[in-house]
Amino acid sequence: MIPDDLEQMLSPLEYRLLCELIYEYCGIRFEESARYMITRRLWPRVRALGLTTFTEYYRYLKYSPKARGELDELVERVTTNETYFFREDYQLRAFTEEILPEIAPKDHPHKRLRIWSAGCSSGEEAYTIGMLCTESRHLAGWDIEIFGNDISKKVLGMARAARYPQSAFRSTDKRYIDRYFKAVDGGRYEVVDEIKKLVTFGHLNLLDSVALSLVGQNDVIFCRNVMIYFDEAARKIVLKNLFKRLRPGGYLLLGHSESLLNVSTEFEIVSLKNDLVYRRPG
Ligand SMILES: C[S@@+](CC[C@H](N)C(=O)[O-])C[C@H]1O[C@@H](n2cnc3c(N)ncnc32)[C@H](O)[C@@H]1O
Numbered sequence: 001m002i003p004d005d006l007e008q009m010l011s012p013l014e015y016r017l018l019c020e021l022i023y024e025y026c027g028i029r030f031e032e033s034a035r036y037m038i039t040r041r042l043w044p045r046v047r048a049l050g051l052t053t054f055t056e057y058y059r060y061l062k063y064s065p066k067a068r069g070e071l072d073e074l075v076e077r078v079t080t081n082e083t084y085f086f087r088e089d090y091q092l093r094a095f096t097e098e099i100l101p102e103i104a105p106k107d108h109p110h111k112r113l114r115i116w117s118a119g120c121s122s123g124e125e126a127y128t129i130g131m132l133c134t135e136s137r138h139l140a141g142w143d144i145e146i147f148g149n150d151i152s153k154k155v156l157g158m159a160r161a162a163r164y165p166q167s168a169f170r171s172t173d174k175r176y177i178d179r180y181f182k183a184v185d186g187g188r189y190e191v192v193d194e195i196k197k198l199v200t201f202g203h204l205n206l207l208d209s210v211a212l213s214l215v216g217q218n219d220v221i222f223c224r225n226v227m228i229y230f231d232e233a234a235r236k237i238v239l240k241n242l243f244k245r246l247r248p249g250g251y252l253l254l255g256h257s258e259s260l261l262n263v264s265t266e267f268e269i270v271s272l273k274n275d276l277v278y279r280r281p282g
Contacts, residue, residue: 003043010039014054018042021061022078025071026151027207027227027234030078041077072153080229081155083121085128085164085172088224088256094274095220096132099251103219104138112143116218118206118242119226120148123159123199124168129222130195131180147215149204159201162191206238217247224255232263239264248282 003009010018015038019030030038039054046057049070061067061074086092104113113133117126126148133144150156165188169177181189204211206226221242227235242252243266252267253275254260260267260278267278 006039006043007036009043010035010054014058015039017058018054018061018074021058021071022074023231023234025207026075026079026205027230027238028079029229029231029234038078042074045073045077076152076154079152081121081152082225083124084168084170085124086176087125087128087171089171091224091253091256091275091277092128092132094272094277095129095253096136098272098274099220099277100133100136100138103249103251104136104142110143111141113139113145113220114216114218115144115146116215116221116245117146117148118221118223120150120155120159120201121152122155122164122168123148123162123201124164125222125224126159126199126201127162127180127191127195130198131176133198134180134195144198146199147218148199148201149206149215150201151203151205153203156201156203162196163188164190206241207234209237209241212241212245215245218245218250219247220251220253221246222253224253224258226255227258228255235263239266243267243280246280248280250280252278252280254278 015035018038023029042054042057046054049057049060051057051060061070064070115129115133117129120126126146129146130144133139133146148159150159163184169189177189180192180195182192184190204215206212223238223242227238230238239260243264246252251270266280268281270277270279
């Protein structure tokens with residue numbers, strides 16, 4: 001039950017303390033303007049735990065033996081998971097028409113391509129990459145592995161189920177739907193096995209340098225619309241982690257409103273016909 005005086009339930013101090021916890025855990029910074037949204041999303045959780053104030057909830061998050069699992073629960077409720085298939089098509093064109101031909105030459109010794117969709121949400125980005133790689137004439141006979149990670153277990157469950165409502169297809173050409181999806185219940189479409197088998201998903205926090213060291217070296221990393229919610233310090237940590245997981249000469253693709261200005265000088269900027277992208281020198 002949402003009380004009428006919900007706005008009063010979370011004091012400015014309680015809000016600051018909760019925001020600090022969220023920030024330390026996953027890098028997302030909330031402004032004062034998000035206080036009501038956070039209150040609305042977290043109050044039902046406070047009540048479900050049998051607690052009566054946000055101060056009690058904060059103590060639970062700090063000192064309960066279940067604190068770690070509760071941080072996961074909290075983050076589920078405050079992350080923005082908006083995504084859809086074939087998002088930012090000019091960038092996908094840069095990937096297929098300019099990046100793939102360069103990183104997949106005919107005389108490549110291993111014919112193995114690894115791509116990471118970092119902050120993949122419910123999987124649309126990772127599967128889109130799978131479809132594009134499948135259709136690329138440069139990758140005929142190649143072994144393609146796509147890895148998607150997210151901090152939210154809920155969206156990863158949706159990614160693994162690979163069943164999507166109409167809204168996920170707002171910028172998808174019908175040709176792809178016909179070729180790579182089958183209609184299932186409730187007007188939804190499921191990704192076909194041919195694409196599913198290229199993609200695996202894992203629960204990983206992009207700030208967790210130790211856990212990320214288990215991710216192998218990648219030829220291309222997509223990290224789009226993830227760091228827009230982070231501050232500079234958190235972006236720096238994530239970019240260091242991504243840099244280490246990109247092979248020399250590999251590409252980093254960010255969302256259209258994101259850049260590395262003030263956060264990293266390790267990558268070089270590459271001006272392609274269709275987009276500006278980043279590359280690990282080497
Ligand atoms: C807006 S979605 C972007 C999805 C996709 N990359 C796209 O551009 O369509 C951002 C995703 O980043 C995830 N995320 C936020 N902080 C994260 C972190 N520290 N580690 C891993 N994933 C994170 C969120 O859970 C969310 O699903």
